[in-house]
Amino acid sequence: MxxxxxxxxxxxxxxxxxxxxxxxxxxxxxxxxxxxxxxxxxxxxxxxxxxxxxxxxxxxxxxxxxxxxxxxxxxxxxxxxxxxxxxxxxxxxxxxxxxxxxxxxxxxxxxxCRPGATLDTLGDEEMLEHGCGLARRLQRPADDEDLLILPRAAEEVAIRAQRFGGLMDALGHPFSPAREQEIGALHRALATGDGAPVACHGDLNPGNVLAHDGGHVAVDPLPVLADAAYDAVSLVWAKRSWLLAQPDRAEILRRRIAIASDVLDADAEHVRAWALVRLTGVLDERSEWGGYDTAPFVALAELL
Known part of the structure; x- marks a missing residue:
């Protein structure tokens, strides 16, 4: 090997x-x-x-x-x-x-990238501020080439919205009934894709943001057309093991969403909505792969 x-x-x-x-x-x-x-x-x-x-x-x-x-x-x-x-x-x-x-x-x-330290080596609030600041720097209004090449996040959500009931059955209804109902409604709302899309990085988790030349740069993009709040999600749910072990974990999540909302100039409830919808997408994807512990994502969904 x-x-x-x-x-x-x-x-x-x-x-x-x-x-x-x-x-x-x-x-x-x-x-x-x-x-x-x-x-x-x-x-x-x-x-x-x-x-x-x-x-x-x-x-x-x-x-x-x-x-x-x-x-x-x-x-x-x-x-x-x-x-x-x-x-x-x-x-x-x-x-x-x-x-x-x-x-x-x-x-x-x-x-x-030198020195190459990942974003999660920073303090929690700094991680959100620098990560969302980089997201805003990378995002741009979609031009004709983007519209031709990049997938639309709303279309993926619309497909999952149509099969949401069956997906919940297949996953064994991992969420509480109230949270499952809310996530289904959020899928239907975000599937409309209202507003002019921007070209997003798509996977701006802290491991994909590296220290370089006095600042930070991104790697491993999964570019997609969405609204600006889309890129905040991988930062909102970052460091899951650490986060879930904190006594004030719900407050930390609220603070992360507030920082993302402020830096990206996005509505806080919209950031939260994307977090819940994309979290469901992770459960869907990883259930197909097999061998992954999805319990931390379920726990986060109940906290959001």
Whole structure:
């Protein structure tokens, strides 16, 4: 097995992607091919999520960089294309600069962020302020290219709204009856997609915001057309284990929503609505993957 690829990481990849085991079997050969073709010097594997494999490298011209390899095809292939699209549009302004891309190989080369500390190393309120400030910097009114390429969050919500009853049955009705009824109503409300959409990062969790050059930059976008409040959600529910262990956890959530509302100039109830609706989407997605503890998300839904 490749250095840095733990048994748990490999098992998660195999669960998440239909061809995950095949991709893992060919990963070492694919890595060697991309490294040779791009004339990279491998340095060390880096910790990452379950979306692929990260390697600290040096380019032929001496630049520090990160090579990311992800599965290709299907939904992940589409996600790879959207990630490259967003990074190209930002061109290093608020996001890590993309140095190279090969979608067929699932390969992405990014500038190395220094020092690279994740956003959750900050205090809680600072985490929200800096994260939402970066979200606002990255967001832009959707132009013709965005409207053609990016998915619309409201359309995904509308699809889930139509199957909401069946989804709750399949999940075993994880929420209290009152909260389930409210979340169903919020799905129907957000499915209308009122207002002019903006191009959002889409997955601005603290692990995707890195310290770099005296500020912070984003990585791993899942760009989507939505309203500004959409990007606050991954910060509102961040550090779940820590949050749920706090005696004042409900107040912390309220404060997080208030900060996000203020920084993004979004209605606080709208931020909360997106949190509950997107949380339901996580439960839906991870029930298909299997092997994930969704109890913290359910607990957060009851607190929100």
């Amino acid at each position: 490749l250095d840095g690829l733990t048994d748990d990481h490999a098992a998660a990849v195999a669960r998440r992607f239909p061809d995950g085991e095949t991709w893992l079997a060919g990963l070492e050969a694919r890595l060697a091919e991309v490294v040779a073709r791009w004339r990279l010097t491998p340095l060390r594997p880096l910790p990452g999520g379950i979306g692929g494999y990260l390697l600290d490298v040096r380019t032929a011209d001496g630049r520090d960089a990160v090579l990311k390899l992800s599965p290709t095809g299907g939904a992940q292939g589409a996600a790879n294309r959207l990630e490259a699209y967003a990074l190209r549009r930002w061109a290093g302004d608020g996001a890590a600069r993309m140095l190279g891309v090969d979608l067929a190989a699932g390969a992405l080369l990014l500038e190395r």
